[in-house]
Amino acid sequence: MDMWLTAVGTVFSMSTLLLILAGTIFGIIMGCLPGMSSTMAVSIIIPFTFTMDPATGIILLAAIYCSSVYGGSISAILLNTPGTPAGAATVLDGYKMTQKGESGKALGISAIASAIGGIISAIILSTTAPFLAEQALRFGAPEYFAVAIFGISVISSLSGVNPFKGLLAGTLGILIATVGMDPVNGYPRFTFSEPHLAGGISLVPLLIGLFSVSQAFVLIKESVNSKEETKILSVSGKILPTGKEFTRLMPNIFRSSIIGTFIGIIPGIGGDPAAFMAYNEAMRWSKHPEKFGTGIMDGIVAPEASNNAVTGGAMIPLLTLGIPGNTVTAILIGGLLIHGLRPGPMLFQENGDVVYSLFLSLIVSNLLFLIIGLACTRYFTAILKVPGIILGPIILILSFVGSYAIHNNYFDIWIALAFGLIGYLFRLIKVPVTPIVLAVILGPLAEQSFRQAMLQSGDEVSIFFTRPISAVFLVIAFITFVTPFVRSYLGKKKESSSING
Amino acid sequence: MKTFKSLAILTAAASIFLGGCGSGGSNGAANESASENFPEEPIKIIVPFAAGGSATTTARLLAEYSEEPMGESIVIENREGGGGTIGQQYVSTAEPDGHTLLLATTSIVTSPIFNETAFTHEDFDPILQVVSDVSYLYVNTDAPYDDIDSFIEYAKENPGKVTIATSGAQASDTIAAKEFIEAAGIDATVIPYDGAAPGVASVAGGHDSAAMSSFGESEGQVQAGKIKPILVFSENKSTKYPDVPTSYEKGYEISDESWRGVVAPAGTDPEIIKYLQDAFKAGFDNPEFKEKMENQGMDPIYKDSKEFKQSIDNVYKRFSENM
Numbered sequence: 001m002d003m004w005l006t007a008v009g010t011v012f013s014m015s016t017l018l019l020i021l022a023g024t025i026f027g028i029i030m031g032c033l034p035g036m037s038s039t040m041a042v043s044i045i046i047p048f049t050f051t052m053d054p055a056t057g058i059i060l061l062a063a064i065y066c067s068s069v070y071g072g073s074i075s076a077i078l079l080n081t082p083g084t085p086a087g088a089a090t091v092l093d094g095y096k097m098t099q100k101g102e103s104g105k106a107l108g109i110s111a112i113a114s115a116i117g118g119i120i121s122a123i124i125l126s127t128t129a130p131f132l133a134e135q136a137l138r139f140g141a142p143e144y145f146a147v148a149i150f151g152i153s154v155i156s157s158l159s160g161v162n163p164f165k166g167l168l169a170g171t172l173g174i175l176i177a178t179v180g181m182d183p184v185n186g187y188p189r190f191t192f193s194e195p196h197l198a199g200g201i202s203l204v205p206l207l208i209g210l211f212s213v214s215q216a217f218v219l220i221k222e223s224v225n226s227k228e229e230t231k232i233l234s235v236s237g238k239i240l241p242t243g244k245e246f247t248r249l250m251p252n253i254f255r256s257s258i259i260g261t262f263i264g265i266i267p268g269i270g271g272d273p274a275a276f277m278a279y280n281e282a283m284r285w286s287k288h289p290e291k292f293g294t295g296i297m298d299g300i301v302a303p304e305a306s307n308n309a310v311t312g313g314a315m316i317p318l319l320t321l322g323i324p325g326n327t328v329t330a331i332l333i334g335g336l337l338i339h340g341l342r343p344g345p346m347l348f349q350e351n352g353d354v355v356y357s358l359f360l361s362l363i364v365s366n367l368l369f370l371i372i373g374l375a376c377t378r379y380f381t382a383i384l385k386v387p388g389i390i391l392g393p394i395i396l397i398l399s400f401v402g403s404y405a406i407h408n409n410y411f412d413i414w415i416a417l418a419f420g421l422i423g424y425l426f427r428l429i430k431v432p433v434t435p436i437v438l439a440v441i442l443g444p445l446a447e448q449s450f451r452q453a454m455l456q457s458g459d460e461v462s463i464f465f466t467r468p469i470s471a472v473f474l475v476i477a478f479i480t481f482v483t484p485f486v487r488s489y490l491g492k493k494k495e496s497s498s499i500n501g
Numbered sequence: 502m503k504t505f506k507s508l509a510i511l512t513a514a515a516s517i518f519l520g521g522c523g524s525g526g527s528n529g530a531a532n533e534s535a536s537e538n539f540p541e542e543p544i545k546i547i548v549p550f551a552a553g554g555s556a557t558t559t560a561r562l563l564a565e566y567s568e569e570p571m572g573e574s575i576v577i578e579n580r581e582g583g584g585g586t587i588g589q590q591y592v593s594t595a596e597p598d599g600h601t602l603l604l605a606t607t608s609i610v611t612s613p614i615f616n617e618t619a620f621t622h623e624d625f626d627p628i629l630q631v632v633s634d635v636s637y638l639y640v641n642t643d644a645p646y647d648d649i650d651s652f653i654e655y656a657k658e659n660p661g662k663v664t665i666a667t668s669g670a671q672a673s674d675t676i677a678a679k680e681f682i683e684a685a686g687i688d689a690t691v692i693p694y695d696g697a698a699p700g701v702a703s704v705a706g707g708h709d710s711a712a713m714s715s716f717g718e719s720e721g722q723v724q725a726g727k728i729k730p731i732l733v734f735s736e737n738k739s740t741k742y743p744d745v746p747t748s749y750e751k752g753y754e755i756s757d758e759s760w761r762g763v764v765a766p767a768g769t770d771p772e773i774i775k776y777l778q779d780a781f782k783a784g785f786d787n788p789e790f791k792e793k794m795e796n797q798g799m800d801p802i803y804k805d806s807k808e809f810k811q812s813i814d815n816v817y818k819r820f821s822e823n824m
Binding site for chain 1: 551578579580581582583584585586590611612615616617618620661664669670671677690692693694695698699702703705706707708709721727744
């Protein structure tokens with residue numbers, strides 16, 4: 001209870017509220033710009049949070065995360081292009097409503113559904129996470145090792161079509177993670193006598209490079225190649241739904257929020273599939289499934305409630321275990337680490353004030369983007385007209401300034417640039433970059449806790465299998481890792497048998 | 502025409518030469534009175550770690566209360582990277598005029614030992630030490646031993662079973678733990694964690710037999726009744742836990758503390774060092790400074806430049822003997 005009171009004091013101060021407001025507006029803008037993602041929006045702001053106190057910094061990042069997911073629906077509805085990948089399902093009915101001249105209502109209901117989804121997931125997060133975190137002291141080195149392996153095993157399902165490409169990126173990440181100090185003996189590894197590498201490759205410039213810098217390159221290249229103007233329809237019609245319509249949509253919103261939260265909790269799935277799953281469920285439960293895809297509100301509220309509910313869900317494994325469930329939460333770890341906060345079970349004991357302020361700010365942020373979304377949507381359409389050739393260089397400047405500012409270190413700019421090129425190259429050859437981030441974050445944890453556990457047990461590997469929590473996580477890790485391979489194998493088999501038959 | 506030109510050049514050259522002499526002369530004068538005019542510009546303290554840690558807090562609080570006696574503003578700059586080596590390297594090569602200082606921790610000694618740095622601890626002139634967090638040995642309250650004697654007895658009965666968690670591979674408490682194991686003649690394993698907190702948590706959860714840690718990092722778990730201190734690595738009794746025996750009482754000549762202080766680049770005018778020491782000491786003596794430091798769980802303990810140099814040399818000696 002004390003923690004909640006402290007949190008109220010932190011969140012409801014004028015400066016914090018203004019910061020949440022600024023973050024929310026920034027998030028909506030970044031979310032609705034096609035080509036910008038929540039990941040990028042958060043990574044670019046991390047360096048600017050490090051002069052703030054830890055609670056304020058993480059609150060700002062969370063506000064950007066929530067609102068950018070919502071922002072993705074604006075361009076999905078108006079442009080027929082999702083602003084973020086998670087908005088892809090919203091395109092189906094959203095753009096149809098725009099064509100029917102109901103874009104106002106589509107945007108309104110999207111804001112409402114997103115906010116409810118976000119708030120429901122924030123409530124689930126704040127009630128279950130502290131309970132889960134109470135198990136903190138049960139975690140010794142073997143358990144941390146198993147959890148890290150579980151986190152890394154998600155790589156195979158993150159990578160989409162080809163799990164082998166994910167493994168390739170993950171291996172590169174683990175290699176990057178070995179640079180720096182050996183965690184047990186203290187001697188430097190792979191530093192090539194370069195003092196800047198003695199502490200390892202800095203995480204935030206790496207993130208900024210992989211996500212922001214590479215995205216800027218893509219934007220600049222695309223805008224040079226394509227000369228055609230995008231056509232933007234202006235917002236028309238009423239914004240708010242009628243009370244009757246709203247009541248009818250409630251069960252759908254509620255169901256989709258729960259789906260989104262649970263998908264969010266499972267590491268490695270993320271917002272995009274959650275939106276489609278909720279859409280499918282809404283269709284299955286509907287009396288008129290045939291109307292989906294023709295421009296109905298049910299087709300907007302399901303994916304929007306669901307992808308915003310993922311935000312709260314994804315923070316459960318992040319805060320209680322230190323496992324990022326998706327790319328954005330992986331980047332949030334970077335945001336916590338620069339304040340010396342290591343996410344994981346101990347976070348609740350050592351920095352409970354930060355955690356509870358985060359819970360509360362999630363709710364505030366969801367309410368804020370609801371208000372902004374309903375009141376200002378008409379004006380956000382102007383942002384959609386900014387061409388990539390202007391946006392790209394702005395992002396590049398922000399990325400390099402941010403990379404430098406975080407440690408006052410020129411070397412970090414080179415790191416950001418190098419990883420920008422790697423990220424761009426990987427996009428060209430269609431290799432996902434998220435596994436790199438997961439491996440860089442979890443690799444050191446896995447290594448250090450493995451070696452600690454081996455020291456504790458006197459080099460007995462059985463320590464990982466005889467302790468129940470550790471054993472369970474290792475089994476889940478194995479299943480998580482193998483499933484995509486099995487699925488892709490079965491898929492191929494089915495394909496070939498149908499061709500043969 | 503030609504002569505005019507060469508005359509002009511000559512005059513110009515002469516004036517540059519004379520001007521050079523003039524400014525050279527005034528520079529010389531300024532050097533002689535450097536310590537009298539000090540400080541001439543804001544003092545910068547480089548913290549070689551991320552903002553938000555206890556090193557930054559120490560520097561900020563010290564700066565806040567020392568600005569007035571210093572007679573100049575004091576700026577804190579975080580230059581993180583390379584586990585502290587980037588900021589340390591920067592100060593080691595800075596102008597030794599007393600305007601660029603370093604917030605020093607044990608790592609100014611250990612970084613050069615472990616990593617191939619371009620500097621050693623001898624590239625810094627100590628000014629003063631402001632914090633000393635003495636190390637304690639903590640054990641789980643439910644463990645089959647409840648004081649240092651029964652712990653050692655348990656370790657002798659269970660050779661190879663006992664593990665001692667420490668705060669890092671390059672931390673001085675790892676050396677202290679190794680010294681303790683050798684002095685007590687037990688067969689135990691040292692397990693370095695990433696900071697003191699995870700090691701403390703591991704003991705609180707019963708995963709390691711004991712942990713080396715400071716008061717500030719462990720008091721939470723002590724209050725929660727999960728762990729308790731059984732030994733203080735010091736010659737003197739702890740003010741926090743007066744009932745806990747010291748290592749010297751038990752016959753082990755091992756003391757371990759993690760200190761923080763301020764150092765200047767080597768070659769700084771001793772009078773400037775003296776001026777800085779006095780100004781920071783005045784800030785240190787402010788009761789508000791001490792109160793705020795204690796609220797952060799840090800032990801404000803003053804040592805002058807000579808005593809601080811001994812602390813630094815002592816860490817160097819222990820590490821070079823043990824690695």
